Amino acid sequence: MIRKELLDILVCPMGKAELRLEGDWLVCTKCGPRFRIEDDIPIMLIEDAELPEGIDSIEHLPCMQTPH
Ligand SMILES: [Zn+2]
Structure with a gap:
């Protein structure tokens, strides 16, 4: 499982929007x-x-x- 701290710093590579975790995927x-x-x-x-x-x-x- 991906760590919460890592999820907090990751953003969409294009619009820098937040990501949400969906199973084994990160979704912009x-x-x-x-x-x-x-x-x-x-x-x-x-x-x-x-x-x-x-x-x-x-x-x-x-x-x-x-x-942007
Ligand atoms: Zn995006």
Whole structure:
């Protein structure tokens, strides 16, 4: 199980939004992609993330559209 302290410092690599834990996945609370956790290590690469339903390209994610 991933440590709470680690979860607190991790943010979405695109919009820096908070993440929530869903089983073996970390999900961006703003733009929705799911990042896999392997051996307690979250894979925070958008290339490897599972995109939310209806989104076929990372450019379409809300976090990619807001300037920051
Ligand atoms: Zn995001």
